[in-house]
Amino acid sequence: MLPNFLGVQELDAQQRSKVYDELSSASHPDFDFFFMVGLSAIIATFGLLLNNVAVIIGAMLVAPLLSPVLSLSLGAIYGDFYLFARALEAEVKGILLAIIVATMLTLLAPGAESTYEILIRTSPTPFDLIVALAAGAAGAYAFSKERLSATLPGIAIATAVLPPLATIGIGLGLHRFDIAGGAILLFLANLIAIVVASAIIFWLLGFGPRFSKIQEAETMNRLRISFILLILISVPLVYLMVNALNEEALRTTVEETLNSQILGMDDTTITSIHYEEIDGVLHVEATILTPEPLTSSDSVRFQNALENVLKRPVAFELDVVRLTVYNVEAEPS
Template sequence: MKYRPISNEQAVPVYQPFVLISYPFRWQQTVEAKCLQQLHPQSKIDCVAPMPLPITMRETKQTETIPKVALFVYSEEAAELVIPLKENPYGVTITAVTHEAFFAKPAQHLPAIKHVVVSGPIKTIKRVMELALEFQFSIGIVPTKKQKNICASFDLPQEAEQAIKTALTNADTEIDLIRCNGKILLFRGTIGSIPLLDAPSNKNKPRTALEALKRIRRLKHKGFTFTTGSNQPVKTAACGCMIIQQQEKTLAAKLIEQNNSCTDGMISLIIAAPLSVVSYIKFITESLRQDFSLNNLTSTIGYLKTETLRIESTEPVPMFIDGEEATSTPVQCEVLSAAVRVKTGEKLHQQKLEGATPAEITKINNLPQGKEIIKAQKKQIPFFSYASEERFRDLFLALKGDAAIDPIYIILMLLSTLLATVGLYLNSSSVVIGAMLLAPLMSPIVSLAMGLLRGDSALAFRSFRKIIVGVGIALSAAALMSLTFPYKPVTAEMQARLNPSLLDLAVAVIAGIAGAYTKSYKEILQSLAGVGIAVALVPPLAVAGIGLGRLDLLFAWQAFLLFSTNLIGITLAAAYTFRVLGFSAAVRNKRGVALIAITMALIAIPLFLSYKQIVSKAELEKSWQTERFLVNGKYLIVREANLTNLKDKKVLYVNLLARDQLNRHDLAQFKRKIQGNFDKKLIVRANITYIP
């Protein structure tokens, strides 16, 4: 740094860029750069790639991590490692001892030993770690051929030669130890059942998903209370939970790998609480994605990260620690931060150097809460989930309001019916659509569906009474208006509502599903008007009222059949939609719902016959359009045919092409030819076009 004098009393420092040559470790480079930046905030500091240390310096650094003497504790299956360890090329003097002899008199071996290499079962490794807490020695682990989980968790090589090198020469990493009721947990602790989460992450995903599906029906929720370090109890119902310590290669570890570390002094707990088979299948589908992580989950899983944890349940549940049953609830978990020094792989050591923020995390939005806990306990998970208490309360308040008769309902029913009647006479589809928008009939039908589903007789009765009042208003208003019209045409808009079929029933069922769904979610409630337009409840009532005004009972019955189809279809579909959305654990009023279903089945009979007639009519019309009729030596070609019903007669509108002049005798002969296709008297209206 140089100074350029400005006056005799003042000098201003002139900062020049300089280059910082870092140390070989990233954390040293970062710390050095930050320190210099704080000292000289206006200077430009560049961190260049680490320069290799001189050979003498590297040898010194490596020598510091290699112990001069070490003890090798081994089990029977690891006896073959004794000679390779004693003949190691790193200058370490090895004393080998069986784990039985070592654990019989540990104090006899340890005072003069600062490093222990261990190879054997998980129990042996854990007992060595317990002694490391007391005697403060470092540990090297040489995994056996079957201990892939240890290799994955401590970032150790599987080959014996490389594992020995790591156990003797690598730098020490201070790792945490988790104790659950005094038992050391190295990898994971499982309480209850958590299918899929305990599966290996590198296993064939479709096969893993299929295995998880097979276990779904055996899942049951139990009541749990999780008390974290901040003494905040989390009460919920879950089928199981899992504590993850090391980065074992399971789907659970992959799920929280961004939040979990064995060097952060925290406990990571995953809680599995599928509210339904459907939600669990959705979770299985999410697990197949490449970006499977805690941040993009939508259901089923809760997550806690805390310094201490107490797990309690409504009934004792066994806890499996590292694959073996070790204890049962209640379980008190504690973390011994940086408790033991283990020679791990470079990746895990670097993770310790970079550090992890030990912050408590609570993600419980996807878990059952409040009254939902009582519903879920001691039961197999239902096929469909329960609705939340908030959604349930809001929906019921809205449905009770919809079931009440008020002046607004009466006025809207009257206005919508009058508007629909005028639109029908004008043959104006736009006016009829406007009447559909005004009609308030959809809301009490949806309320009736909920009342039937939950066996709420008061809600069902009020909703049914409101529907009857609305039907009475519509029929009366349309009948009175038809009496005021001296000219009573049957327009195309009226005819469109005189022949209901199975297609109309399908529309009603779909509209019922849509109506219940939109009513269940406040954010899409405005879509209910669109559902009302699709199903058209008031126009059929208006046509039925017109039929009553004309004293044509068949006319009125056909239109009222369409309204009945819509009413029954919407009610039944809405009831089962509410069941699917979780607003009832079961169909409580089975008798009422069964009555609706039987009525719909009875209505479906004339609808099926009507649909069959529509198909036959279409086929007949199509066949005529390709057929030539020979009448009195003259050829007639049917260009277009349209068959309609008028009371007990059928009216056929045809466009004919002919070359020769046709007289009344010819047309009478043409009518006789086609009359044989019908059992009722046929009226023919012909439009003749002559061609050269």
């Protein structure tokens, strides 16, 4: 058996049987399951399109997709192919249904466009993986302890299985494959992390094979494979996080450098800054609103300041919008 370093108290045979029966029943791919998945997908899709956090949370509470994920873990630990296969069928069909519903609703919704709640689900980081690991462990433990059942709604929110699926559908409906791709990565990270964490908890609670060394070895191999998948999925998450941090640092540096060049210029503001890297050269375009006459020498001054700070070649374009200021003095009373 896996060493129980956490001191988790194992369940007795009756308790384990009850958990097995409840998870097996909750993971059955029947009409009730798919009906709830469809309804939760509708709620989540409109919550995301409306940028409404409360509605999205409601969708998480309605969605029944967490139970099949926990059943996958339990089936893998038990070596129960029937439970594993049935849970996999329910999860895969539920995933496809949620994506199809979200795609269709997005295609039918007039003026549908990306919102903040959609975009934040397209750039997963290792922190999302850590949250999913903790939520998966909490879900398995709470499902196994009847007195902790009141925490399950909160765990359903923390695991956030459904919103990434709705985001995938929205991305497909908007023909924004960058949105769909980022959401796929987030969903896979959540799924793998929940399976790994819940499998460990189920093992510690005594669900693993007890008498067969062969079965125990097979279960350990399945856990190793899960850990490998967890490591593999963490690689792109780390890459995305590093890129995001570098992008934020670059944005801040460019803004601060340009703003430093207009100090002392009254009524002058930088209204917009756009930049992109092309063939190793950072192309920066800035729009300045000012009453002062700026010339090409000012543009060169901005460019030199950026190159000195960034230590890289910069192509700079300055768009000047002339501002006329009228001062009207108050008449004496």
